[in-house]
Amino acid sequence: MKKEHVLIIRFSALGDVAMTVPVVKALAEQYPHVHFTMLSRGFARPLFEDIAPNVSFMEANLKDEYHGVRGLNTLYRRLTAKHFTAIADLHNVLRSDYLRLRFNLGRFRVEHINKHRMGKRRLVAKNNKLLEQQPTAIENYCEVFERLGYPLRAPLLSPQGGEVPKRQAQEHGTPASSPPWGDKRGALIGLAPFAAHRGKIYPRQLMEQVVSQLCENHPDCQILLFGGGKQEMDVFANWCARYPQCISASSQCNGLKEELQLMQQLNVMISMDSANMHLASLVGTPVVSIWGATHPYAGFMGFGQKEENAVQIDLPCRPCSIYGNKPCHRGDYACLQDIPPSLVIEKVERVLSSHPTPHPLPLTTHPSI
16 A cells, blocks of 8 residues: 655745644644655755654755746656655645646646635725635645545644643753853743834834833843844844843844744744744744734734734724735834834733743753644
8 A cells, every 4th residue: 555645835934834834743643654745945944854753844945946947847856756645735826836737737636725815805905895804824724634635633723722832842852052041030022023024013113112111021031032134133232232131032043943942931922923923833932913014814823822912903904915015005004103012011911921930941952843
């Protein structure tokens, strides 16, 4: 009997790929006799390397090595050599569509994601907007596997209490470097204040007020700053100089694995609608997420996060974009500018009060995700 081997295709940005992790992990647990191979961009490898014995990762650089139709044909030949028994396209864009076409012609079992584009168009419409919850990314992914013959039992994807339980560090592993917060025992607050698009970024001056107030409210806290790039590092350097409790965590981490290890130990993460919201969700950290041009109704809330921890204000034009990349209809980004720092702080304080400060967990080589 031919061994079942499922190829899962999802390229795109880090946050989108991160949302596949709970589904892949649940599949691996429920179907231990099936091997699952994740095909994605190289940056996503740390998310899948240690997820389960029957999960592996394949890297594909579509910009260079597998660029264009010729490159995709080369990739297809490489993939067919693996003798997959089913193909799950969780991306559904031109490049994955072409691969899917080749697999269909080769008589493979193939299914692809329904992105519910019509519902999302109504959600962001200027006129006759329909503010209605769309199926979540997790639900869309699960539907693909159900059609392939791998339905998932609900408990595997339904965290108790509506929130991802805090993961514990693995018992085995080589200790990483000393925690950047030293011997502090106050609250550990993560802050990821940036995103790819302006429509998802809380204004810097308002976010600094959040930082200042949290430092005042919690003199023994540490605020770990997550983000990369020169602009981000310049902002972080300024905040670290002005607020001793701030630490530029990303600059002290050696890659994504160590960032996940730090996020695993936070009491709360403050994040935009961005990849860091999803990464913190994977390791069971509560997230206070800030939403501007986008909206949780589009289906991209962090896995297991409570919507009551989402910071947003009601405006007739909101949401105006699924991904935050559209110009503001009003021109003033009131959806972000009008969010008072006190609202962010209130939600952070509520999470901190319900999650007593733990002793920092020992860092391990691999987070348990």
